[in-house]
Amino acid sequence: MKLLKDRILKDGKSFEGGILKVDSFINHQMDPILMKSIGVEFVRRFGHLPINKIITIEASGIAPAIMLGYLLELPVVFVKKTVPKTMNNMLTASVYSYTKDKTYDICVSTDFLTKTDQVVFIDDFLANGNASIGVYELVKKAGATMLGMGFIIEKSFQKGNERLQELNIQIESLARIKTLGDNLIEFED
Numbered sequence: 171m172k173l174l175k176d177r178i179l180k181d182g183k184s185f186e187g188g189i190l191k192v193d194s195f196i197n198h199q200m201d202p203i204l205m206k207s208i209g210v211e212f213v214r215r216f217g218h219l220p221i222n223k224i225i226t227i228e229a230s231g232i233a234p235a236i237m238l239g240y241l242l243e244l245p246v247v248f249v250k251k252t253v254p255k256t257m258n259n260m261l262t263a264s265v266y267s268y269t270k271d272k273t274y275d276i277c278v279s280t281d282f283l284t285k286t287d288q289v290v291f292i293d294d295f296l297a298n299g300n301a302s303i304g305v306y307e308l309v310k311k312a313g314a315t316m317l318g319m320g321f322i323i324e325k326s327f328q329k330g331n332e333r334l335q336e337l338n339i340q341i342e343s344l345a346r347i348k349t350l351g352d353n354l355i356e357f358e359d
């Protein structure tokens with residue numbers, strides 16, 4: 171997606187160790203016009219699938235997910251990263267965060283994810299894919315079906331895409347970055 175790649179080159183900040191900061195348009199301040207274009211691109215890529223619901227994970231996945239949900243007129247469920255103490259009907263999975271070097275639980279209510287649901291998962295980043303695989307497990311536990319996964323930015327030098335290919339579903343990333351270094355951002359062709 172050219173518009174997105176141009177914006178990453180213009181406003182993204184890359185750091186040694188393979189971290190990309192996109193705080194000025196995705197992760198802190200957000201650009202709703204760009205986010206709408208991202209939603210339109212996800213419609214182009216996933217619109218043919220028999221989806222009845224969009225799933226994402228808080229916090230940064232919510233904006234692109236709701237743009238897609240708005241355009242397809244479908245509900246959006248966000249998986250939570252803190253398990254409420256006083257809630258029944260919760261499905262949980264645990265996720266190891268590479269960047270934070272810790273494991274956390276994610277959860278979703280069976281009120282909002284059931285066996286008749288056919289979902290696409292949307293998130294901001296695909297790095298190692300741990301969060302995505304955790305959400306995939308939740309979807310399976312609910313008896314629902316994951317039809318595809320879409321990411322705004324993929325760091326293709328990390329293992330995520332390779333791991334998700336094993337799920338045999340449609341995986342889409344709108345910008346695939348092959349190299350991130352000190353002041354260096356290179357996309358896959």
Ligand code: G4P
Pocket residue numbers: 188189190191192197227228229230231266267268269270294295296297298299300301302325330
């Ligand atoms: P993984 O899910 O692919 O295994 O990722 P990992 O544990 O490594 O990443 C943890 C968090 O860091 C996720 O957000 C992920 O989106 C984000 N992330 C990974 N690499 C980068 C990067 O290069 N730049 C930026 N900006 N984010 C990155 P989170 O902190 O769990 O959630 P959120 O609240 O920001 O959505």
Ligand code: NA
Pocket residue numbers: 228229230231293294295
């Ligand atoms: Na995220």
Ligand code: NA
Pocket residue numbers: 197230294295
């Ligand atoms: Na993040």
